[in-house]
Amino acid sequence: MPASQHTNPKTDIQIAQEAIKRPIMELAKEKLGIAPENLDPYGHYKAKVSMDYVKSLKDKPNGKLILVSAISPTPAGEGKTTTTVGLTDALNHIGKKAMLCLREPSLGPSFGMKGGAAGGGYAQVVPMEDINLHFTGDFHAIGAAHNLLSALIDNHIYWGNALGIDGRRVAWRRAIDMNDRSLRQMVSSLGGVANGFPREDGFDITVASEVMAIFCLAKDLEDLKTRLGNIIVAYTRDRKPVRAADLKAHGPMAVLLKDALAPNLVQTLEGTPAFIHGGPFANIAHGCNSVLATTTALKLADYVVTEAGFGADLGGEKFIDIKCRKTGLKPDAVVLVATIRALKMHGGVKKEDLKTENLKALEVGMSNLQRHVENVQKFGLVPVVSINRFSADTDAEIALVKSACAKLGVEAVMADHWAEGGKGAADVARAVVKAVDSGKSNMKLLYPDDMPLVEKIRTIAKEIYRARDIAIAKPVQDQLASFEAMGFGKVPVCIAKTQYSFSTNPDSKAAPNDHVVTVREVRLSAGAEFVVAVCGDIMTMPGLPKVPAANSIDIGPDGKIVGLF
Missing domain, CATH: 3.10.410.10 (Formyltetrahydrofolate synthetase, domain 3)
Structure with a gap:
């Protein structure tokens, strides 16, 4: 059996820091045919693709779109982003021209508990530290645009409130890209007349901001500006909506977002081009990278692999019913990611007991994967199941999963890209190409537009x-x-x-x-x-855990970051 997850003593960040990266201008020219003048570099290894170049691609044919989703997440880990990276490397490994599209990580979970969003092991996008921290500043721009609108609302009320905003009906909260439960509900403008009119307020995490959603759904700068103007920020006493355009906020907000709107180009450890752009959470927002990144990638590669956040019931459903509905995108296949460890947790096994074979619990946990498979099929799409291999997986457990999936009419393939990179997911890549070539996927939406x-x-x-x-x-x-x-x-x-x-x-x-x-x-x-x-009890502003990941993150005298996954 090949090397598997957790048999390699190196951490993700060590692997990423030891990687030999190609200059991004060179890689873009060779792999995608993008000339240097069409890139705005952010250092040597990341760049934005100019919007003029993006527009020039509109008449090119589209490649095939592959959506990666997963079972319901568990503390055992599933490896959806790792699979997205490994699968794309694997497609190139078997001779296809492929690239991937991911969401940008939020600082909140990076310093909280979820971890990074750049993959893991030998299936990562790099520069990993940049991607998981400030990257190209997109999230800062989104937060600034969001809070500019907040400031303009309170300023308008302070200077006479010509629009008649009812201070009790301000619907626009503030935003910050950090987990901070103390900001969920608060009162602003305390301190007297000079500080404005006190009112209830609160913060959402930036990835839950409507500006983030707009940023990820906008087709171009003009569409972005129009959507920003349509934001309803408050209501008057007679319940009439007040929009951002009424405050003349959409123009300056678009100015702050102008550079951020261009897709970010980076690479995997194996030199596969990757767009990482936009990042709404899937549990509190729609969970997909930007439309601009996806549609641009489809013009540049024959196969584009993209992920939707968390399980297929969340990010997957929203990818189809929101992103595809609004853009006309249609996946040609879906990959559902699972691990035997996670399936056993769904079957009731505690995390500390996962290394022990337990076929009964695995059979119970398979019901979670089965439901996700059925849901994907409800959308008219062909799923392929990718099982991330761990060293403790037994032959009997692997056989049970494959047999159960076969009864559902889907192929389950073992993958070892965490340890082996692209070649470790070659079988998954072949299964995906087979599913795409079958032409059996015919996407349908879950509900019509005119349903209440x-x-x-x-x-x-x-x-x-x-x-x-x-x-x-x-x-x-x-x-x-x-x-x-x-x-x-x-x-x-x-x-x-x-x-x-x-x-x-x-x-x-x-x-x-x-x-x-x-x-x-x-x-x-x-x-x-x-x-x-x-x-339920979902919060649009998460809190930090008792022992946040921030406790382990540090920087040495040589400037090298440690503890970041």
């Missing part, structure tokens, strides 16, 4: 989460009715829900049925053109 908003939420809950029904209080129903009365009845819905379960209870593993999804709150994202339904 409450029924869209109910449809997702019943069809994807297998809930008995939704629980939605009358004030929340009235809020949805008001959105429809304002002309937003045809937009899709974005469910904000725990990523750890099909239900709203994060401790309910495997494949729960007959549960009720409680819709606690709804928010209108008029610029992004969707309605957010906050379900």
